[in-house]
Amino acid sequence: MWALKTNSEVTGELVARCREVRLSQNMTQQEVAARAGISLRTYRRFEQENQISLERFVAVVHALNRMGDLELLLQPPPLRDLKELDSIAPKRKRARKS
Template sequence: MVLVVTPSHAQRQLADHVRARRLAMELTQEGLASRSGVPLSTLRKFEQKSEISLEAFLKLLLVVGGMEEIVKALEPQDAPFRTIDDVLKAEQGKQARKRGRRG
């Protein structure tokens, strides 16, 4: 089964995550807004409608935590190729596809 996550669903999950962490820290919306520098109206809109700027979202994460997980998720995986020459060598090393004979 393939799971498809829409951008709006991902936004909702992020908002729910920040809200849950805020509540776990026993912070009010006003408290988190004050500590993060994000306007209270922006935080309320985020928790209700999942809409926020990237800058404001990152400010919230700095307070409630979770920045490390996002940064780690963005780290590149070990690439099998380091240079274009590595790619070309790999292409040359592939065997030609064998085809059946007709008739």
């Protein structure tokens, strides 16, 4: 249950899962890095130190052919009916201090 874990623990779990997927697909770190369009050094830093930008993380997930898994993350809430569609406020683009 991730709700009880620290950010660092969750990050470590994501890295471990990516490593498991890579190994299950019999891919080397070099192959994943090349498919993701990142350097081998960057990929190694990801697996060893849990450090990578969000954009590069998405590239790694794409290289591992797991974008469907990523798509499940933070899904928008489901709409109940057409009446609710009409009542939805426009999406906010900025936060306002009160």
